[in-house]
Amino acid sequence: MSVIKAALLGFGTVGEGVYTAIHSHQQQLNELLGVRVEIVAVLIRDKNKKRDIESNILVTTDFEEILNIRDLDVVFEAIVGEEPGYTYLKQAIDKGIHVITANKVMFAKYGQELIHKAKQRNVKLAFEATTAGGVPIIRTIQRLLQVNRITKVQGILNGTSNFILTKMRENKLSFEAALHLAQQKGYAEADPTNDISGKDAFCKLMILSQLVFGEQPCWSEVKIEGITSISQQQIEEKEHQGQRYKHIAEIYKEGKLIKASVKPIIVDSNHPLYWIEGVENAIALEASLVGNITLQGPGAGKMPTASAMIEDFAEIVQHQQLQEKIPALQM
Amino acid sequence: MSVIKAALLGFGTVGEGVYTAIHSHQQQLNELLGVRVEIVAVLIRDKNKKRDIESNILVTTDFEEILNIRDLDVVFEAIVGEEPGYTYLKQAIDKGIHVITANKVMFAKYGQELIHKAKQRNVKLAFEATTAGGVPIIRTIQRLLQVNRITKVQGILNGTSNFILTKMRENKLSFEAALHLAQQKGYAEADPTNDISGKDAFCKLMILSQLVFGEQPCWSEVKIEGITSISQQQIEEKEHQGQRYKHIAEIYKEGKLIKASVKPIIVDSNHPLYWIEGVENAIALEASLVGNITLQGPGAGKMPTASAMIEDFAEIVQHQQLQEKIPALQM
Known part of the structure; x- marks a missing residue:
């Protein structure tokens, strides 16, 4: 052999x-x-x-x-x-x-x-x-959706941020308490800056942009907003209206221009990423033939x-x- | 060319x-x-x-x-x-x-x-x-999870049944009224037997079994139960407890034996298929390396x-x- x-x-x-x-x-x-x-x-x-x-x-x-x-x-x-x-x-x-x-x-x-x-x-x-x-998003795009034209990608690409937002809502924790819990559980680094600032999700979004559109937007023009500005009170208010804050990295094309952003978005239960909880990652794709598909799984871990x-x-x-x-x- | x-x-x-x-x-x-x-x-x-x-x-x-x-x-x-x-x-x-x-x-x-x-x-x-x-489950298993040993598959494989169960819960419809709505929307055939009896999901489950385990269980030994026995009242009762009826096709191995079933299962919000609504299909895989991943998308349509x-x-x-x-x- x-x-x-x-x-x-x-x-x-x-x-x-x-x-x-x-x-x-x-x-x-x-x-x-x-x-x-x-x-x-x-x-x-x-x-x-x-x-x-x-x-x-x-x-x-x-x-x-x-x-x-x-x-x-x-x-x-x-x-x-x-x-x-x-x-x-x-x-x-x-x-x-x-x-x-x-x-x-x-x-x-x-x-x-x-x-x-x-x-x-x-x-x-x-x-x-x-x-x-572990979510096989790269090869799904590379191998399984080759003929489809992908028109939009939205993703929860940072498990730490998603865990914090989930715990702030579920357990009515402050941002600091939820971050501390994430650190205790080993989901967040001692220095969690890259996760909670959106920088980590931004890197992944740029990799997806290159893959889907063959290019990246100008980095300095991409709005990157983390989750630190969201209060537990805001989350609670939205929950009463059946809505959730999700930290979403998004790319789509407007004409020849790639529009990209990484920021908290308020979504309702019709949104495919509304349901993604805890440290999970998920990516929702919009494609010309298949329509919308969502892949979900562990976004990190050994x-x-x-x-x-x-x-x-x-x-x-x-x-x-x-x-x-x-x-x-x-x- | x-x-x-x-x-x-x-x-x-x-x-x-x-x-x-x-x-x-x-x-x-x-x-x-x-x-x-x-x-x-x-x-x-x-x-x-x-x-x-x-x-x-x-x-x-x-x-x-x-x-x-x-x-x-x-x-x-x-x-x-x-x-x-x-x-x-x-x-x-x-x-x-x-x-x-x-x-x-x-x-x-x-x-x-x-x-x-x-x-x-x-x-x-x-x-x-x-x-x-449109959910690329076959090639995900064939191409993207070749080294992983898949240990369990659970799927919502029939959009009609899932639509009916969703509408019975959301709109408090009887089974008959929800079926009628599915027919009006073109989601169910004039004769919906294969969909609501679980036979359609069973065929897909057997295809998945062949793919994942290289064989199928003896067909006559697979429990196939449709959604017709579930009442709106039962659905409502479970909803009050934070639970939902989902019609789930499932295979896993017990020793050398393939265990397969197609039946309504009561799941809570921790279950990956709890969130799958309307005509959507979804498949949750348990695999040796990656853990749990879920694919969701349109289960039928032109x-x-x-x-x-x-x-x-x-x-x-x-x-x-x-x-x-x-x-x-x-x-």
């Missing part, structure tokens, strides 16, 4: 999730792809931290060492922030290594350039995990995000096999 | 939808696939009925005439019932013609045999439109069902092109 060699860049929550998933689903991968998947290296930042990684795997802080691995097929990138992720992925692509990324901040900014580079180099670049965690990366991985391997005329892809 | 020749089997609501969609999305198809799609023939039942079909297209009641078309690439089957759909598709596959079907009754029974036949003959057989209309068939079509053409090493499939 042939072997696929993979390296993990980053061993935080998501990187560890990929590590676990590849081990727990090795049989599934064998049967599906007819290959054995081997994690040969893990890139880490802190050499002193104790990690549960098998001893035959290269654990290094030096990306060069990973680039120099012979016949490395694919890297799973789960680093946070623009750098060093961007530089590493450029280098990997240059070396002909397939790339699977979960790094939304980096990808919102450099995605298009990396996609272009990957095409030139004939390697695959997959990014399902950058947007809405295994859902790992799931997105592993499924990307399976597709890449299948695509390679088909190109090499190995008859492993069957309908 | 090369031409793909297609025939439509059936020109009812769905067949006409495919016809319309291919015309309205010809440019999209050109750009995506680099081909021109030509409907060369339409199989009809009643020669005397007036139809809006271009005069250069063969319109016939004789399937032999369609089989004899030179270089026919694909048939879209939108006939109702086991026969003659089954026989036609067998013959088409034997002739090396790709098949896209929307025929759930036929496919629930003969799907596995046809899939097997298609593999042997190296043609593609696609059936997204058989289950949940353009949503046509959408499913056209998207199947695009995938088939792309797959062929990749096999023929035409570099049209890009990530």
Whole structure:
């Protein structure tokens, strides 16, 4: 059985999730792809931290060492922030290594350039995990709605914000108390700025815009408003009218112009995102043939995000096999 | 530009939808696939009925005439019932013609045999439109969740039943009045038996079972209960307790045994299908890595069902092109 060699860049929550998933689903991968998947290296930042990684795997802080691995097929990138992720992925692509990324901040900014580079180099670049965690929105748009013209996307793309708004309504909590609860439950970082300011949702929206419309709006012209200005009292008032505040990232086209915004929107029960509660993410699409469809699921978390990366991985391997005329892809 | 020749089997609501969609999305198809799609023939039942079909297209009641078309690439089957759909598709596959079907009754029974036949003959057989209309549940399972082990599927798979239950609750209608409203709106047939008895949902559930578990349970052992036994009073009582009746088709495995049922289930607001209202369909999946995801959208209707068939079509053409090493499939 042939072997696929993979390296993990980053061993935080998501990187560890990929590590676990590849081990727990090795049989599934064998049967599906007819290959054995081997994690040969893990890139880490802190050499002193104790990690549960098998001893035959290269654990290094030096990306060069990973680039120099012979016949490395694919890297799973789960680093946070623009750098060093961007530089590493450029280098990997240059070396002909397939790339699977979960790094939304980096990808919102450099995605298009990396996609272009990957095409030139004939390697695959997959990014399902950058947007809405385990909800397979990227590949639904890429693969399942290719003929449909998508005219509008609305999403709850930040689980932390949605959790806070849900708890403010359900439990009549103040913003601060709801945020504290989110932190206690591990849904919000110690510094929750990116989540509650709308910046996190904005990155994901830009990735969706690139995918759906082939371009992004000018970033400085996109209204980004977080959830901090909403009071519990406002939420309660709206609830009495059968309405809810939802923090919605939205894109659509007006003529040739992409209109994008990230902000709280008051919706009633006819709206597909009214019902999305807690840390869930959901995306409602408007498309020319199918009409409206909504996808809902876990927007973050160790295994859902790992799931997105592993499924990307399976597709890449299948695509390679088909190109090499190995008859492993069957309908 | 090369031409793909297609025939439509059936020109009812769905067949006409495919016809319309291919015309309205010809440019999209050109750009995506680099081909021109030509409907060369339409199989009809009643020669005397007036139809809006271009005069250069063969319109016939004789399937032999369609089989004899030179270089026919694909048939879209939108006939109702086991026969003659089954026989036609067998013959088409034997002739090396790709098949896209929307025929759930036929496919629930003969799907596995046809899939097997298609593999042997190296043609593609696609059936997204058989289950949940425009909701891309089949290809989500086939393509996007290949590594995940799906452990449970719950679906609202019949829009008519869901519409009736919704209206009985929302508008405090009797079953009969809600059914009458569904008929007035064109959501229910003159004879609604298959919808309200659960038989329609059962067919779709069997298709999902085959897809997810590779087999179907013994049909006679599946409990199938429709919605006719539920009274408006029962619905109202449950509503006061924050609960709803939903007509849910469900499969999961208990050891090696597939457990399947189609029946009204009382759910509360924590259940992902509690929120699915009106004619919408939705499917909630439980999977080993991603956890729970839910897909929601139009379960029937002219353009949503046509959408499913056209998207199947695009995938088939792309797959062929990749096999023929035409570099049209890009990530």
